[in-house]
Amino acid sequence: MVNCEVETLFHLPSSVHLADYQRMGSYSYSSASVGVRNRIREALQLVRIARRPPESAVDWTIGLYENTKERIREQTGVTLSGLRGLEIGPGQQLGSLRCFSLENDMVAIDTDVIAAEASPLTYVRMVRHNSFLRTAKTIARKALGVDRRFRKTLLRRLGAPAFPTTPVLRMSATEMTFPQESFDFVYSHSVFEHIDDPAAALAEIERVLRPGGVAYVSVHLYTSHAGSHDPKLLADGIPVPPLWPHLRPAFAHTVHPNTYLNRLTLAEWRDLFEAAFPGVTYVADRQDEELGDALRELRAAGELTEYTDEELLTVNLIAIWRKPDGAEETAPRESGISMPRPSAEPDVGPQRRRASA
Numbered sequence: 001m002v003n004c005e006v007e008t009l010f011h012l013p014s015s016v017h018l019a020d021y022q023r024m025g026s027y028s029y030s031s032a033s034v035g036v037r038n039r040i041r042e043a044l045q046l047v048r049i050a051r052r053p054p055e056s057a058v059d060w061t062i063g064l065y066e067n068t069k070e071r072i073r074e075q076t077g078v079t080l081s082g083l084r085g086l087e088i089g090p091g092q093q094l095g096s097l098r099c100f101s102l103e104n105d106m107v108a109i110d111t112d113v114i115a116a117e118a119s120p121l122t123y124v125r126m127v128r129h130n131s132f133l134r135t136a137k138t139i140a141r142k143a144l145g146v147d148r149r150f151r152k153t154l155l156r157r158l159g160a161p162a163f164p165t166t167p168v169l170r171m172s173a174t175e176m177t178f179p180q181e182s183f184d185f186v187y188s189h190s191v192f193e194h195i196d197d198p199a200a201a202l203a204e205i206e207r208v209l210r211p212g213g214v215a216y217v218s219v220h221l222y223t224s225h226a227g228s229h230d231p232k233l234l235a236d237g238i239p240v241p242p243l244w245p246h247l248r249p250a251f252a253h254t255v256h257p258n259t260y261l262n263r264l265t266l267a268e269w270r271d272l273f274e275a276a277f278p279g280v281t282y283v284a285d286r287q288d289e290e291l292g293d294a295l296r297e298l299r300a301a302g303e304l305t306e307y308t309d310e311e312l313l314t315v316n317l318i319a320i321w322r323k324p325d326g327a328e329e330t331a332p333r334e335s336g337i338s339m340p341r342p343s344a345e346p347d348v349g350p351q352r353r354r355a356s357a
């Protein structure tokens with residue numbers, strides 16, 4: 001039986017041209033070649049994850065969601081509720097997208113085919129577009145029940161009867177086919193470090209945001225300890241030596257990214273954000289407590305001298321921007337954006353420093 005959610009997920013809006021999809025061919029952000037041994041290691045890690053109860057992944061997802069809403073409210077005064085939102089690069093588990101969809105009218109785009117539910121048709125599309133190994137990983141995760149348990153636990157914890165069906169379109173952030181000023185907010189987490197032309201993607205966000213709309217773009221910095229995106233460093237969140245292996249010539253051979261990375265530095269990201277989003281503000285997730293002492297020791301030994309403390313200790317650089325609406329001083333907003341509610345927000349969840357897989 002064809003699953004309705006999957007059908008809806010891949011419905012193309014009339015403004016989207018098939019040629020745009022065909023041009024993307026079989027591009028997948030995880031098409032990096034890492035060798036059989038590392039893929040086997042990834043598979044074993046998947047089995048380990050499958051054995052864990054979903055609670056900690058769900059805690060992390062809800063913490064990220066609450067933090068995002070809180071940070072946007074603090075920086076811009078906007079409350080994310082009752083709005084039209086776009087998520088760029090939700091990934092296969094759709095954690096944030098599902099949270100946002102309970103309070104907002106959401107659409108998501110991803111260059112990979114996203115399988116919200118198990119379906120042979122979706123798997124065929126995944127093999128065509130996502131690379132065989134990534135498809136195998138998704139099928140294994142679904143067969144092991146990881147995604148189903150995650151979704152059910154998330155739903156229960158959020159106290160909702162069901163998640164609304166949300167379209168996830170196959171589209172690149174660098175060439176969106178939405179009309180301009182389509183969204184009240186655009187959200188992206190751990191995606192821009194995988195985009196080869198992030199300036200084009202930021203320009204697209206500016207274009208599709210309506211005046212007064214909000215952009216939230218969180219990038220996982222290449223210069224952070226796990227910035228190499230070797231899955232073994234991303235798995236447990238607790239940094240173990242060798243620290244910053246990809247930046248230290250003696251240890252660079254020990255890490256193997258499983259994905260494309262643009263390797264931009266903190267300063268380069270700031271330049272890009274400031275060019276696209278004038279007046280942008282930043283929030284940073286940092287690892288001073290976990291890694292500050294170790295960094296001082298490495299510095300004393302003459303290591304990592306070409307990097308600043310800030311770029312080594314910042315895991316995520318988060319750019320938050322409200323597009324000017326030209327009527328800030330005088331009139332109430334016409335953009336459909338809710339203003340802050342006085343005090344009725346839930347507490348902010350724990351600040352996790354997990355780097356996403």
Ligand SMILES: C[S@@+](CC[C@H](N)C(=O)[O-])C[C@H]1O[C@@H](n2cnc3c(N)ncnc32)[C@H](O)[C@@H]1O
Pocket residue numbers: 028029088089090091092109110111112171172173174188189190191194195356357
């Ligand atoms: C590391 S995953 C992040 C998933 C999720 N946002 C999270 O934080 O767990 C990166 C996602 O970005 C998607 N992606 C990479 N390049 C993209 C692009 N140019 N446009 C849209 N999505 C892209 C990938 O396919 C993948 O699903």
